[in-house]
Amino acid sequence: MENQYKCVHCDTNTIVPIFLNDEDKEKVFCCHGCRSVYMILQGQGLDHYYQLKKGASSLRKGAPASIKIDKYLYLDDEQFCSDFVKIDDTGNLTMNFYLEGVHCVACLWLMEKLPELIEDVVYSNLNLSKSILKISISEDGHFSKVAIAIAKFGYKPHPIQKEDDAAKLRLMEERKMLMKIGLAGGVSGNIMILAVSLYSGATGELGKQFEWLSFFLSIPVITYCALPFYKNFFNFFKTKQFSVDVPVSIALIAGSISGFYNLLNGHGEIYFDSLCILVFLLLGARYILQKAQSVGLGGNDLRHFFSLGTAHILDPDTGAYQDTLSRYINIGDRIKVLMGETIPVDGIITAGKSSLNTSMLTGESLPTRVKKGDKVFSGTINIDDDLYLEVLGVEDDTRLGKILNQIGALRNDRSSIVGLADIISKYFVYTVITLSMIIILVSIYYNQFSVGLERALTLIIITCPCALGLATPLALTRALSYLSGLGIIVRGEDVVERLGKVEKIFFDKTGTLTYGNFKVVDVKANIDEVLKDDYLKILRVLESKSGHPLALSICQYLDECGIKNEIDMCDYTEELGVGVSATIKKKTYHVKASCKTGYQVGLFEEDKEVLSLTLEDQIRTDSKLSLENLKKSGLETYLLSGDKKEIVSKVGADLGFLKDTIYYEKSPEEKCDVIKGHELAMMVGDGANDALAFNVSMVGVAVHGSVEASLQAADVYSSASGVSPLYQLIIVGKQTMKLIYRNLTLSLIYNIVGAGLAIFGLVTPLMAAVLMPLSSITVLLSTILSNKKLRNL
Amino acid sequence: MEIIYFLLPIALCMAVFFIGSFIWSAKKGQYDDLDTPAHRMLLDDEAINKKD
16 A cells, blocks of 8 residues: 555545645645645635644535636626625625535634635625525625635635525525424423323313313414415315325314314313324424425526636727626637637637647547637637637537537436325325225214214324325435535435436546546656656756646656756747747757657757656546445446547556446547436536436436536536545435335335224324324434444445 | 412413524524534634734
């Protein structure tokens, strides 16, 4: 086992450590992003963050920070603000962000210190469990500034559309629900005290008073708290939409009328205690269900993960390039795309030459060379040099836009799996209603209406699908909260159900199984080995000035080897797209790149090649182990890539894929077809080229660093990089399905036995009301027990 | 058993008080976020010492 280092900033384990500086080898980082965040925090006097982080329990896994920081100019756009910014009475502007990367109390501290750190920020509040940051700035402040500052701290802010009336209403509803539960619970407890003395034989004057007291206490519960049931009951007459609330409402109304009748009559059972408990437990179950459904981000929230980029457009009057939002670009405009930026439109190159990283669109790991007259597509990244484009297509007209549209169209006709419990409860409720009707009719026939009514009431209370209703949401809540702790966002609870059925997993290669960027894998010296270090030093100084991604990779590699930047050079020139050159000790050196099977970089002394380096997109350290784990648990794994045959075959062989499970050179559309040919398939990827495949697969998983197109189409988003969380994801899915079946069986057995007892008059309504929570507790216990299993994962 | 006429109103008053305070806190939105405040109370409110 190689030495593992733990990143000071994000706690990720790494075998290639980056040190803070040459003197301080104590502080280790997994990437340059984390290192720069650490330095920023130190510089601002925020090192208290790391003290807080020590020993703080983490809500979810942290992720390495990114080096690239957007300008977030779109946040200041007026049109954008009208949808996202709320203005309060004092003129302050408020925006909500979903923050990727917040995980513990230290993050909370840092985010709520923002008003002290950034000018204009007046208020910040972080909801850790939802990762939502609410920021208020003064009238003349800019959200872009705030967003850049947050991004510099290593979090990724995604603006969330401002709360509309529907969202506010939802919040008020939730609070009202809680109030109802509290009221019903408090009243039920007090009525139970009275009921105990009644059932243990209180009679006479005191018994009478107790009965009246129970009646008065139950009034707010039966009228106010039970309102949601009555509402659905009346909806049943309007829409004919059958629900559990129909028998519940019937039981409540019939129970309170006959209870009141018995109270006036002076003999017979009063049912107020049973009814209050029923209302309390049902409301509680419903609340848990609602909470389960709102865990994680909804589909609507994910929509705003769209990163709206900044572009540079030519102003024909002044001849200068101006910063603008990419959405304001029109066909025919001339724009400039700087080195390192993502091309926002489809266009044709009018000037400049460069290389493009097209992996997000095609899956190809090697950059493609482009020159004047070539067509370029939106979503590709410009790596070598500035490009000047004439715009041919924007938004929906681009190739990326077409893929996005297709996703929207496909999503609608995807059949939804109806919850198993819903189907069962529906039939169950039908049966119960019919049975109670029969009981009452039979009792009328035998002239024993009061006995019949009591039995029918008992039947409805005892078979109240409380446990049945709890069985699924409890299991799902457990699964969703466990997954969100791992940094996995699941879109909708039906996804968990589908996860349990997955048998085949298809992996994208670039960016998913591999890092998606280049690393030096081989250095060949064409000179004496003894001199190698001297030449590496020369290479280090030459590359240190260049901003080219390959140069950065090489510098990183040399840093890891301990090669320092300590030589002086002069006459440094960088010929974009070709290489760099400089004079050192009166000798001229060149660094040139050539692209064959991998990326080759050569260091030339005068005209003789002295060093040649090979760079490759490396396989993630955790990929192999994760794949083995998945295979062990009986899943078939496939490699589905858009990259060239040789590269895919090599990676496939390294990772142990069988020959007939490797697909290469697949276009997005072909990927989609491959998945269509397999049932119960899960697709894992990060690029726009995987988005169509996500749509037709049973579960689509977007990994950390995915582009917006794939996020839109994905069912699951993992904010931890790599494929290691997949194993847990699958196991949780399978476990949850098992648990749901177990819970359903338990509650069904209980209900069937209870129904039998009730029909033959072996239990009274009160016993039924006591037995009912017992079944819910059984379900709860079975869920808690399997929670332990998860923790051992 | 006369004591019951004294105890029962007290018990009911207490119930009303607790149910009332629960409803009040629910209405104020104190149950909207159950995780963060638990963490926030642990943080000291001292100003950060900016280094130049």
